[in-house]
Amino acid sequence: MTRVMTMHGLILWIFEAFVRLTYGDQVWEKALTDLDLHVQSVEPMFHYDDQIGLSILRQLAIQQNRDRTSILEDFGTFLVTDPRVERVRRLLRFGGVEYTDFLHSLEDLKGRARLAVPDLTLPDIQVDEVQLHVFQITCENTPKGAPYVLLGALRALADDYGSLAYLEILAEQQDSVVVNVSLLERQHAEGREFVWATDGAP
Known part of the structure; x- marks a missing residue:
């Protein structure tokens, strides 16, 4: 049975702040809309499937025409x-x-x-x-x-x-x-x- 890996909402919540402050609210919201996630913001005390965070990162990299690793370094x-x-x-x-x-x-x-x-x-x-x-x-x-x-x-x-x-x-x-x-x-x-x-x- 495959174990589902989860990400603490606090990490994803801070990543949301990074994206909104660096690229703008519309970039974050478009990434979530394109992924059909039916949410606009992250709850910091929830836990999320880590594939959600990876999907948002992948979508952001496509939007900004940037390598995913460079975006993560900027986040750090x-x-x-x-x-x-x-x-x-x-x-x-x-x-x-x-x-x-x-x-x-x-x-x-x-x-x-x-x-x-x-x-x-x-x-x-x-x-x-x-x-x-x-x-x-x-x-x-x-x-x-x-x-x-x-x-x-x-x-x-x-x-x-x-x-x-x-x-x-x-x-x-x-x-x-x-x-x-x-x-x-x-x-x-x-x-x-x-x-x-x-x-x-x-």
Whole structure:
């Protein structure tokens, strides 16, 4: 019996925001209409068949005449850089004060995400520093397309920390991927301001 893979509505809901803010409301609505989904928006606390998300992505790529992987990388960048989803950036940045600290903390990301959203399932991540400042990030149980979201987020976070890094996908299988991160300069430029805590914050 084939197991139906599901996607947390929160992820699809943020992807909807990305599409609407990047391409316009009409692009999102046309994609859903063309797919005959009979919905106009996503409920963030529902779970959806992951084929729905993949179908929307495929339709968007056709509309925009773009490769699906480049759209997913842009989505990853959006998660870090757009102030309207600042909570995602904060979840990631709490991993450390430097980019290398952050990379090592990725192994704990699944647990940190579940503290915020208990039924949100992220890939299992292992980080190995194979050479000085060269990291291999292995992701298991990875949904289709997710590695390219991760790639975009990791690139954006290097800029966020003020580091210069070269990233590439070394190997990709059906449900796993290896991302290589070569840190060229730890402090290449001034990073974006990040406040660990604010006065009066709970």
